[in-house]
Amino acid sequence: MKLGDGVEQAIHSVGMLAGLSEGGVLSAAALAEFHGVSTSYLLKHLQSLSSAGIVATVPGPKGGYRLARPTDKITLLDIVLAVEGPQPAFRCAEIRQRGPNPLPGRYFTKPCGINAAMLKAEKVYRAELAKTTIADIRGDLAATDDGGIAARGCAFLELNERKTAAR
Amino acid sequence: MKLGDGVEQAIHSVGMLAGLSEGGVLSAAALAEFHGVSTSYLLKHLQSLSSAGIVATVPGPKGGYRLARPTDKITLLDIVLAVEGPQPAFRCAEIRQRGPNPLPGRYFTKPCGINAAMLKAEKVYRAELAKTTIADIRGDLAATDDGGIAARGCAFLELNERKTAAR
């Protein structure tokens, strides 16, 4: 039971992208450098986020990433699913049906109670994640930050943000 | 984000142990054979369950495993934690503090909002798992089963259950 490191990186990256101004983009290299993580690895997840329609890309020089939707329309669940895949953590292998003398399949038309219970738990887990948006995260941060953290982010954006022509 | 196969095996094994009569035990080999899984691997998880105080062991010939508590005192969470370990799935690596020009640690006394949100989701996940006991699972099964599944289980127990002398 473990979530990959990519989830954390992806969420922080989205949070950073949320801070740039209208029409601005950030390159994957800048994102990776700011967080001190591997560029290749972050790139992989950014591409997942891109496929999922969470971030949008601007190709070419002066290109990079920006958010594809407003921050209050991006939930933690969206990001987790994009990075980790949509499969539930508990995969029922139906070991009920294995072993010697297996019963015919018609006895197992309904998913077993164990599977149902595990999936239900996962459902509430996801529902909880879906409650929190990037806007919420940024709101909380702004409320508790004394200014230092935001200042560092802004300074970095000053240096690395790129304005794209139009759009 | 994946739970090991051992979780399913462990839950089913506990469910099977719940079916034996007072004073009866089942060997690990029998459990593994019934579910059609590797004996050694199941053994590993049974030992985890044993360490966690969920099942009890009886050594020697005619020995085996039995439940250590009544079925309504064993939750799915107990089993998942025993098999997968107590660590949360989301481990915050504090990448906020990484990268060039990191801020001093005093800016990060509070866990970041991302971590808090992820852990909160995991908390409700576990709470949901804790709501379901083995007794519930067995009750649901009995309610939906037309008799075939229970019959197979009973037949197997007939063959493999062992009565231990006393206590």
Next chain:
DNA sequence: GCGGAAATACTCGGATATTCCGTGTCCGAGTAGACCTGG
């Protein structure tokens, strides 16, 4: 009836294979800006 040997079953540790994660590298596609060439 009693004591000891043998058999059985769990416990623990290590060894091996398979899968997944994290990382790096390479090549392809597309675009913006620079450069070069011709008038």
Next chain:
DNA sequence: CCAGGTCTACTCGGACACGGAATATCCGAGTATTTCCGC
């Protein structure tokens, strides 16, 4: 000098390769307990 095309640099997108960690599997040695046999 200017306009147009071309060329290059830089970006993302995707595939592949590799090492290492975690998972899944297996095997053997050790220990405890019951059973059984011999006395």
